[in-house]
Amino acid sequence: MGTTPPEALLICEHCDTVYRRQPLAHGDVAxxxxxxxxxxxxxxxxxxxxxxxxxxAMIVFVQANMWPIVTLGLNGQLSGATLWGTIIVMWQQQAQVVAVLAAGTLFFFPLLKMSLLGWxxxxxxxxRRAPGFVPMMVTLHYLQPWTMSEVFVLGALVAIVKAHLYFDVMADPGIYAYAVLTLLITVFAGVDLRQLWELTPEDRA
Incomplete structure (x- = not known):
């Protein structure tokens, strides 16, 4: 194994077992x-x-945060709600912890993840390796569990169904944009970003 080039080896990050890399077909997982x-x-x-x-994803993300998510109607009066409008209301209603978690998992963490990935x-x-490559890859690893757009979409759909018993409820473009964003995030969740370590060799100059 001493003559084997490093790029031909795989090391388990959990138990440090070393393997020789084998070519993988579509859908294969080692x-x-x-x-x-x-x-x-x-x-x-x-x-x-x-x-x-x-x-x-960044274009859809901007649209999801600008457009109303849902419109509620009662006695002929309509009221639309955006994500940030809902977060502000929660903050004003003394639900600061929930407001901070919602802002982080639905806005700041996804935005940071997409920005780092794009860079x-x-x-x-x-x-080439981008400036700050190593700390950014580490940050992406820890951000992975904190992007919860899919949880928000499912929760919003459940809330719309329940609210329909008391209000006239209309789903607005924002919820559809979040649904598309969820699909894109799901695609990225299945991508092994560790390939960037091999596709962008370290500059030894």
Missing amino acids: RCACCYAVLERHHGLSVNVMLALVLT LLWFGRLG
């Missing part, structure tokens, strides 16, 4: 034989495709 952790996934998306998806992929398409 797992550790000792702890069954995921070692590597087939790279189905190129860097250019991932960058295009990030830019699309890394912009340089990655050129075969």
Whole structure:
């Protein structure tokens, strides 16, 4: 193994077992034989495709936060609600903890994740490591569990169904934008970003 180049090896990040890298077909996942952790996934998306998806997600993200999510009607009066309008109301109603969690998981964390991904992929398409590559990759690893747009969409749909018993409820474009954003985030969740370590070799100059 001493003559094996480092790029031909895989090391389990959980138990440190070393493997020789094998070519993977579409849909294949390499797992550790000792702890069954995921070692590597087939790279189905190129860097250019991932960058295009990030830019699309950012456009949809802006629309989801600008457009109303739902409109409630009662006795002929209509009231629309946006995400930030709801967060502000929760803050004013002494629900600061919920407001902060909603703002973080639905706005700041997804925005930070998309910004970091866009920055890394912009340089990655050129075969280069972006400035701040290592701390950004570490940050993305820890951000992964904190982007909860799918939870918000499911919760909003349940709330719309229940509110329909008391109000005239109309789903607005914002909720559809969040649904599309959820699909894009789901696609990224299945992408092994560790491939960027190999696609962008460290500059040894």
